[in-house]
Amino acid sequence: MHPGDLDLESAYDPFIDGAWTPPADDSYDEVVNPATEEAFTTVARCTEPDVDAAVAAAREAFAEWREMPPAERGRLVYAIGQQIRDHLGELAALESLDQGKPLSQAKSDIESAARYFEYYAGFTDKLEGRSIPLGPDKLDFTIREPYGVSAQITPWNFPGNLFARGTAPALVGGNAVVLKPAPQTPLSSLRLAELCAETDVPDGLINVVPGGGETGAAVTSHEGIDTITFTGSVPTGQTIMRTAAETITPVTLELGGKNPALVFPDADLEATAETVATAIFTNAGQVCSAADRALIHESVYDEFVERIVSLADDYELAPGDEDADMGPLASAEQYEKVTSYIDVGQSEGATLATGGTPPDRRGYFVPPTVFTDVSSEMRIAQEEIFGPVLCVIPFSTEAEALEIANDVDYGLVSGIFTSDVSRAGRLARRLEAGNVYVNDWFVDTQQTPFGGYKRSGIGREKGLEALESYVQSKNVAINIGDGGGNLPGA
Numbered sequence: 046m047h048p049g050d051l052d053l054e055s056a057y058d059p060f061i062d063g064a065w066t067p068p069a070d071d072s073y074d075e076v077v078n079p080a081t082e083e084a085f086t087t088v089a090r091c092t093e094p095d096v097d098a099a100v101a102a103a104r105e106a107f108a109e110w111r112e113m114p115p116a117e118r119g120r121l122v123y124a125i126g127q128q129i130r131d132h133l134g135e136l137a138a139l140e141s142l143d144q145g146k147p148l149s150q151a152k153s154d155i156e157s158a159a160r161y162f163e164y165y166a167g168f169t170d171k172l173e174g175r176s177i178p179l180g181p182d183k184l185d186f187t188i189r190e191p192y193g194v195s196a197q198i199t200p201w202n203f204p205g206n207l208f209a210r211g212t213a214p215a216l217v218g219g220n221a222v223v224l225k226p227a228p229q230t231p232l233s234s235l236r237l238a239e240l241c242a243e244t245d246v247p248d249g250l251i252n253v254v255p256g257g258g259e260t261g262a263a264v265t266s267h268e269g270i271d272t273i274t275f276t277g278s279v280p281t282g283q284t285i286m287r288t289a290a291e292t293i294t295p296v297t298l299e300l301g302g303k304n305p306a307l308v309f310p311d312a313d314l315e316a317t318a319e320t321v322a323t324a325i326f327t328n329a330g331q332v333c334s335a336a337d338r339a340l341i342h343e344s345v346y347d348e349f350v351e352r353i354v355s356l357a358d359d360y361e362l363a364p365g366d367e368d369a370d371m372g373p374l375a376s377a378e379q380y381e382k383v384t385s386y387i388d389v390g391q392s393e394g395a396t397l398a399t400g401g402t403p404p405d406r407r408g409y410f411v412p413p414t415v416f417t418d419v420s421s422e423m424r425i426a427q428e429e430i431f432g433p434v435l436c437v438i439p440f441s442t443e444a445e446a447l448e449i450a451n452d453v454d455y456g457l458v459s460g461i462f463t464s465d466v467s468r469a470g471r472l473a474r475r476l477e478a479g480n481v482y483v484n485d486w487f488v489d490t491q492q493t494p495f496g497g498y499k500r501s502g503i504g505r506e507k508g509l510e511a512l513e514s515y516v517q518s519k520n521v522a523i524n525i526g527d528g529g530g531n532l533p534g535a
Contacts, residue, residue: 046134048142048366057088057231059095059255060238062102063248069094074228074257079145079373080364080408088231091254093263096223100269102249103194103221109247111191111219119169122216124244126162129155129209132240136233140205141365143232145372145409146328148365151205157491158209158237164491165213168509172218172516182526189516191219192295193271196264198225198285200277201375202331202431205233210506211274212241212251218515220272222251225264227277229376231255262288270294274514276333279500297504297514299333299496301429302457305450306336306486307472309443310344312462317484318352321435324460324486326360326413329374330383330433334458334495336486338426339437340446346439350417353435354399357413362404373409374432380409383432390416390425395436421449429455443468451477456498460486479505 056073058065068089075084089095110118129136133155140151174187195215199207204226212222226234231253238253254260261281265273266288275285276299289296306321308314324336341349363369374380380403387401400414411432419426419436426436440446450459459478461469473481479497482488489495494510496502504514 046138048138048148051135051138051142053086055086057086057235057255059089059091059099060235060242060251060253061095061099061249062252063242066095066098068092076143076232077229077376078142079375082377082407082409085142086232088228088235088255090228091225091256091260091263095254096260096263096267099223099252099254100194100267103223103252104269106247106249107191107193107219107221110216110221110250115170115172118217118219119166121244121246122162122169122213123166125213125241125246126159126166128240128244129159129162129237132236133159136205136236138366139236140230140233141372144201144204144230144375145365147370147372148368150328151365154203154206155233158206160491161209161213165217165512168512169217172512174518177520179522182524182528184523184525186521188519188521190519192515192517193220194269195220195222195515196225196267196270196273197222198261198264198273198275198277199227199234201227201230202328202333204230205237207276208234208237210511211276214511215274215515216250218512220515221249223264223270224251224253225261226253226255228255228257265289265294266292268292272514273297274506275299276506282502295514297506298502299506300457300500300502301431301455302333302335302497302501303338303427303429303453303455304334304336304458304460304478305338305340306460306462307446307450308339308341308345308349309461309463309465309468310342311464312345312484313464314345314348314352317462318349318356320462320486322353322356322413325435326357326371326433327487329371329411331375331379331431334480334487334489336460337430337435338450339435340440340449341437342446343439343441346437350398350415350437353437354415357399357415357435360413362410362412364408371413371433374411375409377409379431380411383411383430383434386425386428386430386432386434387411387414390419390423390434390436393423393425395419395423395425398437400433421452427453443472447472447475454500457496457501458482
């Protein structure tokens with residue numbers, strides 16, 4: 046489906062208890078197409094009464110959902126994945142219009158969203174406990190139980206995909222969900238919640254309360270929230286952690302990255318340059334795991350720069366519905382942030398090898414940008430830009446490459462490009478990152494755990510590890526003998 050064929054509403058309400066529900070204070074915000082800078086609809090701005098209603102609905106649905114036989118829950122979760130596939134064209138068009146990304150990339154995101162529900166559906170009846178041998182007079186075992194109501198605070202770069210990444214394992218663990226999407230890109234989450242409700246899941250199992258920071262604060266501070274999953278910036282993650290401390294609510298945080306690609310002389314430079322270009326310019330660089338630092342051995346530095354600049358210059362920029370190589374940045378705020386960092390890079394003395402100057406057209410477009418002559422202490426090499434901006438940094442030895450790679454506050458992903466398997470294994474163990482790619486990028490799938498070291502977050506999304514954010518262990522000890530009177534710590 047083309048975005049122009051979408052049948053859009055003039056206003057979108059929150060989705061609470063299985064239905065569209067007008068917001069308590071009747072407040073709505075405009076949603077802007079980042080390719081045209083024009084508003085095309087409005088979406089409710091939820092306040093505390095709306096969040097109260099969503100949490101109450103989720104709490105009621107949770108009571109029913111947790112008691113449902115696991116195999117039945119699994120079939121319903123799988124049905125959500127099929128429902129997404131049945132509406133793939135519509136959802137991709139909505140995502141492209143709302144977020145700005147090329148239509149083919151939006152389609153890939155939504156296909157991945159369906160896959161999350163399909164993948165996790167098979168684990169509903171496999172969340173097993175274990176028995177612990179305490180001797181002939183004791184029967185001891187563990188049970189894995191849901192937390193209750195899961196708050197999902199999702200970002201604007203992959204809104205539909207990350208709706209699924211958190212919601213699917215939360216449901217499989219037996220939880221209900223209250224999700225707050227980013228105010229810039231709420232539409233796919235609202236439509237996904239509606240599609241979920243069209244399956245046979247209980248009303249209120251998945252609720253979406255759009256809004257900004259005040260809405261998010263109302264969700265994360267709510268006494269009825271039992272666990273929080275957040276993807277976004279470090280400052281917001283820190284705020285959520287402070288709020289969660291008041292209610293002793295567990296958090297899973299996937300925060301920023303400043304991710305290095307280490308390129309050695311024995312790498313296939315043509316393939317490596319193409320991979321790095323994809324890894325930094327996809328979704329206009331608005332990817333937590335983007336390869337925004339290219340650490341290049343000095344002997345191949347000039348050749349790599351020539352190749353990456355040539356690839357960057359060939360990128361076509363256009364609105365998402367034209368399905369070019371790259372769309373606009375997602376918002377005016379992000380456009381201002383990225384262009385200000387380009388100014389910072391030049392003022393710091395880095396060389397602008399290509400890009401940097403936005404095209405003379407409407408929309409939040411910034412071309413693929415490559416900085417050379419970058420040193421590790423520069424702000425553009427230390428701070429997350431979250432745009433199509435690559436910093437190319439030379440190194441002379443493996444030890445120096447490792448030192449530069451780890452010399453940031455983040456530790457989300459790293460990449461190693463070499464034909465030496467020993468070097469790859471050696472560096473993979475020493476890189477301070479939750480994910481390490483070798484001779485590739487974006488290799489992680491629904492099946493592989495994803496998360497960061499240092500300021501890049503807490504906990505893991507995706508894979509079986511993600512389920513640990515949505516189930517807790519209960520130990521049951523039964524005395525089957527005649528004795529008793531144990532002392533603590535015995």
